[in-house]
Amino acid sequence: MTDPTLALASDYAVWTAIVVLALALLAFCVHLAVTGSARERRADRLVRERERVGAAVGGADPADRAGADDVLGDHGRAHPTREADARTGTPSRRWGVVGLQLTWLATFAVLGGTVLRALSVSRAPLGNMYEFALGTVSFALVIYSVWALRKDRLWLGAFVVGPALVILGAAKLSWYTEASQLMPALDNIWLVIHVTIAVLATALFVIGAALAVAYLLRDRAERRGEVSGWLSALPRATALERMTYGMHIVAFPLWTFTVIAGAIWAEQAWGRYWGWDPKETWSFVIWVVYAAYLHARATTGWSTRQATWVALVGFVCLILNYTAVNLLMTGLHSYSGVST
Amino acid sequence: MSARLPTDEQRIEPAYPKDRTTIGGPRLGLVGWVRWTWRQLTSMRTALFLLLLLALAAIPGSIFPQRGVDAARVRSYAEDNPDLAPWLDRLGMFDVYASPWFASIYLLLMVSLVGCIIPRTRQHVEAIRAQPPRTPRRLERLPVHRHTRLDATPQDTLAAARATLAGRRFRLRPEEDGALVVAAEKGYLKESGNILFHVAILGVIVSVGAGHLLGWRGEIIVKEGETFTSGAGSFDTLRLGPLVDERDIPVFSLRLDDLDVQFESEAQGAQFGQPRVFRGIATIQRGDGPALGDEFAVNQPLQVDSTSIYLLGNGYAPVVTVRDGAGEIVFQDAVTFLPQDNTYSSSGAVKVTGTEPNLGFVGGFFPTFAADPVLGMTSSFPDLVDPALVLTAFEGDLFPEGRPQSVFSIETEGLEQLMQDEDPDTPFSVALRPGQSVELPGGRGSIEMESVIRWGGLLVRHDPGRLPALVFSGLALAGLVLMLGVRRRRVFVRVDPGYSVPPAGAGGTPAGGDGAPGEARHTGITVAGLAKGTDPGMDELVEEILAQVAVAVGDPHATGADTTEKDRL
Numbered sequence A: 001m002t003d004p005t006l007a008l009a010s011d012y013a014v015w016t017a018i019v020v021l022a023l024a025l026l027a028f029c030v031h032l033a034v035t036g037s038a039r040e041r042r043a044d045r046l047v048r049e050r051e052r053v054g055a056a057v058g059g060a061d062p063a064d065r066a067g068a069d070d071v072l073g074d075h076g077r078a079h080p081t082r083e084a085d086a087r088t089g090t091p092s093r094r095w096g097v098v099g100l101q102l103t104w105l106a107t108f109a110v111l112g113g114t115v116l117r118a119l120s121v122s123r124a125p126l127g128n129m130y131e132f133a134l135g136t137v138s139f140a141l142v143i144y145s146v147w148a149l150r151k152d153r154l155w156l157g158a159f160v161v162g163p164a165l166v167i168l169g170a171a172k173l174s175w176y177t178e179a180s181q182l183m184p185a186l187d188n189i190w191l192v193i194h195v196t197i198a199v200l201a202t203a204l205f206v207i208g209a210a211l212a213v214a215y216l217l218r219d220r221a222e223r224r225g226e227v228s229g230w231l232s233a234l235p236r237a238t239a240l241e242r243m244t245y246g247m248h249i250v251a252f253p254l255w256t257f258t259v260i261a262g263a264i265w266a267e268q269a270w271g272r273y274w275g276w277d278p279k280e281t282w283s284f285v286i287w288v289v290y291a292a293y294l295h296a297r298a299t300t301g302w303s304t305r306q307a308t309w310v311a312l313v314g315f316v317c318l319i320l321n322y323t324a325v326n327l328l329m330t331g332l333h334s335y336s337g338v339s340t
Numbered sequence B: 001m002s003a004r005l006p007t008d009e010q011r012i013e014p015a016y017p018k019d020r021t022t023i024g025g026p027r028l029g030l031v032g033w034v035r036w037t038w039r040q041l042t043s044m045r046t047a048l049f050l051l052l053l054l055a056l057a058a059i060p061g062s063i064f065p066q067r068g069v070d071a072a073r074v075r076s077y078a079e080d081n082p083d084l085a086p087w088l089d090r091l092g093m094f095d096v097y098a099s100p101w102f103a104s105i106y107l108l109l110m111v112s113l114v115g116c117i118i119p120r121t122r123q124h125v126e127a128i129r130a131q132p133p134r135t136p137r138r139l140e141r142l143p144v145h146r147h148t149r150l151d152a153t154p155q156d157t158l159a160a161a162r163a164t165l166a167g168r169r170f171r172l173r174p175e176e177d178g179a180l181v182v183a184a185e186k187g188y189l190k191e192s193g194n195i196l197f198h199v200a201i202l203g204v205i206v207s208v209g210a211g212h213l214l215g216w217r218g219e220i221i222v223k224e225g226e227t228f229t230s231g232a233g234s235f236d237t238l239r240l241g242p243l244v245d246e247r248d249i250p251v252f253s254l255r256l257d258d259l260d261v262q263f264e265s266e267a268q269g270a271q272f273g274q275p276r277v278f279r280g281i282a283t284i285q286r287g288d289g290p291a292l293g294d295e296f297a298v299n300q301p302l303q304v305d306s307t308s309i310y311l312l313g314n315g316y317a318p319v320v321t322v323r324d325g326a327g328e329i330v331f332q333d334a335v336t337f338l339p340q341d342n343t344y345s346s347s348g349a350v351k352v353t354g355t356e357p358n359l360g361f362v363g364g365f366f367p368t369f370a371a372d373p374v375l376g377m378t379s380s381f382p383d384l385v386d387p388a389l390v391l392t393a394f395e396g397d398l399f400p401e402g403r404p405q406s407v408f409s410i411e412t413e414g415l416e417q418l419m420q421d422e423d424p425d426t427p428f429s430v431a432l433r434p435g436q437s438v439e440l441p442g443g444r445g446s447i448e449m450e451s452v453i454r455w456g457g458l459l460v461r462h463d464p465g466r467l468p469a470l471v472f473s474g475l476a477l478a479g480l481v482l483m484l485g486v487r488r489r490r491v492f493v494r495v496d497p498g499y500s501v502p503p504a505g506a507g508g509t510p511a512g513g514d515g516a517p518g519e520a521r522h523t524g525i526t527v528a529g530l531a532k533g534t535d536p537g538m539d540e541l542v543e544e545i546l547a548q549v550a551v552a553v554g555d556p557h558a559t560g561a562d563t564t565e566k567d568r569l
């Protein structure tokens, strides 16, 4: 049965993660601000140099500024200054690296909290809203951390750590559920599959939405020709858009699988695979909206910017499904574990 | 395909336009209008609009109670909102998923889907049969291109390029005499996946519809030890699909031998009293076949042919005995009481028709009796810790004109309530514990609760669309993975013989590493790539191909010469 010591240890681990994540968020924000202004200065210098060289190009117009950004904006393997940055650890990078190290620490803490929770109840920690939130944050942080090991993703840190912190905070403060066993309807292998993949897909959608927001902000600045401040610490809009799409095309099939697995489970538990229960309805709505996003991207007459807004609408639906539908709507899926 | 414009070669798109709304002249006849409407409907823009509309239309069904899901909640909603409810009902808000407007959205989407799949499929078959298109004249115009010089003959270089691309499982356009070019394409599975996905979605919709038309479901409450025989008349409720005949229901009998239900008694808070174990043992007999014992549970239905039997609900049935004034037994049965909340406070009625006038008892059953100062009589735990049956009694004609009524309540209108002998102004009521018996007022006899047994709520269901829906969902998922995972790519190679070394300092390329001084590389090679949609790996692919060709012709240091930009993601 449930082991209170392990459950308590899990709670401590999660509190630790919250504190460390808050610090990581701070470090990442400083990183964006410092890198942004450093890059802005460098871009200005580049533009001035070009003017001095007297190339016949049209001077310091915004397009040219963006051009300068091009060289600097990506991970700049091509750019010696950036590379030197990486090696010597200029202040701008140092803050980001601190943020990343704190994030790794928080990742271990959340993972530890999740595992301890699972051990304390001797089952997969996927039985109520609090546990879903732990799972989502674990996956999101692991995905980000691994990604950041392979590519320079310091600029993305704040966008991932921020939502992770909000989810964990909400989970701890308002969705906390005491560790306990499952009700019989939840005791099923398809539940484990369905919820695990749902949580994984959700984590990917969280990162996808973070990238989408970064893209929309950067894109707006680029179109106005005023990429300044921390926005110049981000990659170019086209690169951000590609990453946004890349994240969603991994998440979408996983969500499709989530819906199918949920239907299989519903068939076994309730005798019908689809019954328009509020939770099912919203899973369907989410699926359709994200399908519409992918469609919109391939439809002539729709810009990638407009399509990205559809993706964000999908994310809002995902949040509603997680919160309002769990807590307010009565249906068969009433195991948020939160007493109302 | 017809003569291609240069720009046409620079896109991998089906010639089938994604947005066909602009086709069509200003003056249209009837045929023209029909064609125009069809094109509108099957355009991708309309499909997108319908998708978004479908998502929006599904939402009200999660906000308002639905008849198909929980009719009782619709009724209580209508009572609570007497002004609003009729209007909502007129708009179909209580039957969203069966409403005409919801149906029209998905039917239009299906038509659009068919109109989209057919031309795409035709086109894809053509594309599979056809060769990759000719190499464009100017490879520099393609989005990704690399150029270098190799120390090898043009023929060797060309052969190496063909071998490299073939090794990467590209489909090659056949060699043309003398042309020093290669055209290659791969990733046809992307489009196959797309078509598979869209067809499978159609399949899912049709399967669900077929299941609805040809399926049926019946619900029945069976008490422990009781036997239930299936048949159209024997279910408590039975819903048949429009195309189902009552005679299609298979005949079998099911005895509920045992029901095991356990509740959480350790954890506190919201988890206290949650169900933990819920399973039953049943014996099933089909026709003259042998009786088979089997265990079933939530998540573990029983199967009789293509019909599934699910254990969904449970509750308590106190075994009640009523004796008349002479001590004769006039009623003896386990009476099902219906749980009202998570602690199984249940309500029900005992109807004794063996006396004249009839006797009726209504009230509550509480598995763990508690008297709450606010809630009154209630149950503090769902399991049988301290069960009590609390009843009031009525006398009169229980079934006036034989009207059907709920087994869980009594229509007290027209009945006379029994009063206490000592105090004729206070209604008579009893609180019985198992084994207890209480005298009824006025020497009418006695009522006894002998014991308590459980009942199980069974759902019997037949859905022929279930398996096809599962198969099509799987196919849709497979198609999706192919469509999103496979990359459709074209690669073109142009070999340039007699490449002369450009004079030093000429040209805009800053790269200076084109070979050791004094060594003239005489064969130029350009590799260009064209992807369908977003393909961040294209640059890398082109570079790898170039490197592989260089290695194959024995000049591994040649690459990278003109590479100014790489690893863009």
Ligand code: HEM
Binding pocket: A291, A294, A295, A297, A298, B018, B042, B043, B044, B045, B047, B051, B109, B112, B113, B114, B115, B116, B117, B194, B198, B201, B483, B484, B533
């Ligand atoms: C049930 C409705 C539909 C769903 C759920 C759906 C979903 C999707 C998805 C998820 C994609 C992937 C987009 C990508 O490659 O990123 C796609 C592609 C596509 N769909 Fe649909 N679709 C539906 C109906 C339609 C209809 C009615 C049409 C025809 C008008 C259509 C035409 C296309 C086309 C042409 C593509 C390929 C886009 C490309 O070239 O990349 N779809 N669809």
